[in-house]
């Protein structure tokens with residue numbers, strides 16, 4: 633089975649499981665889980681932030697951040713296809729009572745000029761523009777990556793206008809590895825960042841939210857309200873620590889695999905417009921001999937899973953469990969389609 637549906641399908645490796653089994657744990661609601669404390673301290677340090685909070689999922693980390701940065705009735709600025717807007721169950725409205733001003737980006741990425749134009753004037757008719765959320769890499773943008781200078785420009789606008797800036801960094805490590813940038817460089821730009829260990833990093837569960845001390849103090853309260861206060865969850869944090877140590881640099885091979893698969897696909901007459909492959913995703917149109925659905929079904933017959941993500945597009949995602957031999961095999965299958 634070659635499962636390219638998502639980078640969330642990975643299963644923990646034997647050494648990761650051993651690290652989990654060996655974890656020292658305690659009751660994290662009492663702040664007594666040494667492994668969670670270690671993970672939070674380590675991630676905070678990497679991003680140059682005061683503190684961090686271990687969360688059950690990326691959605692939870694984003695939703696806690698949005699809740700902490702806003703008040704009901706405020707407006708959150710984000711890209712039209714961003715995860716916080718389209719894939720979190722209306723959580724911005726449900727949890728924070730805020731509305732969204734969605735901006736159409738280029739492959740999921742917005743720019744400073746768009747943000748300037750989206751900020752409401754001080755007018756009692758208008759909601760208060762309070763928060764900008766970016767996503768890097770962008771999921772629906774096909775793993776597209778922000779230029780650091782574009783983030784800096786958006787940051788400057790936020791500072792000038794008293795807006796907070798949050799990053800949904802579910803795949804930030806993919807972006808950092810692809811661009812040769814550091815967590816510290818990105819930590820400087822944002823009031824808060826959520827990162828996921830259950831995507832490219834291959835852990836079974838876990839996200840971390842980073843920010844300044846006051847923010848994380850507040851976030852810890854909100855996490856409890858959301859039912860996210862876990863007890864001996866150090867077993868999970870151990871997987872995340874293992875992933876940080878072993879699975880970051882190797883993301884480069886996922887990116888190379890994606891580029892190779894893309895180069896094979898693009899030769900085919902049934903493959904149309906393809907989004908630039910910047911990290912571990914390939915999103916492409918399928919037409920002519922195959923509909924996206926028929927293409928996905930055809931590959932399924934050869935033990936390959938991928939997703940038709942729209943009536944015209946198919947998505948493939950590379951990850952830890954996609955080995956070089958599988959990529960070769962897939963290349964061969966595509967060649968003979």
Ligand SMILES: *Cc1c(COP(=O)(O)O)cnc(C)c1O
Nearest residue numbers: 689690691692715767771800802
């Ligand atoms: C996966 C993902 C998340 C978090 O998803 P969970 O399944 O809740 O962990 C957040 N943002 C983006 C862009 C994602 O791809």
